[in-house]
Amino acid sequence: MAWGFQTWDAKGKPNNYGLVPVTVVGQFAVALDQVTGSATYSVPAGHxxxxxxxxxxxxxxxxxxxxxxxxxxxxxxQGGDTSYGIGSESAQAAMIVVYVRKA
Known part of the structure; x- marks a missing residue:
């Protein structure tokens, strides 16, 4: 028996994909108030x-x-103290988990 829900776009094509599989490629820790740093990872074509x-x-x-x-x-x-939106995070002590997904 199937269960759950489905949605469709205006042309009738299903557009609810549920959980999208991803592959974690790395993680790194950042300290409280840390606002600089970088990390580099390999990215397969099409991802x-x-x-x-x-x-x-x-x-x-x-x-x-x-x-x-x-x-x-x-x-x-570093972002502004009132910088909110996609890609802006509070400078809490945190783990940044980096994953690869299909483009």
Whole structure:
């Protein structure tokens, strides 16, 4: 018996893919208030890197880190104290988990 739910686009094509498999290629720790750093990974053709920011603890901080990915390089830079949005994270002590997924 099938269960769950499905959605379709305007042309009737299913567009709910549920869990998308990914492959973790690495991880690195960042300290509280750390706003610089980088790491480089190999990226297979037809794939892109992405990340998960996983805080290890929560401490008061107004600092923010910007995480950008270009090719196989993940770079941390300082964001403004009110910088919010995609790629902007609180500068908490954290693990950055880097994974590869289909482009």
């Amino acid at each position: 892109v890197l992405d990340y998960i920011h996983s805080p290890r603890a929560f401490f008061p901080t107004t600092k923010r880190r910007i995480i950008t990915i270009r090719g196989g390089t993940v770079t941390l830079s």
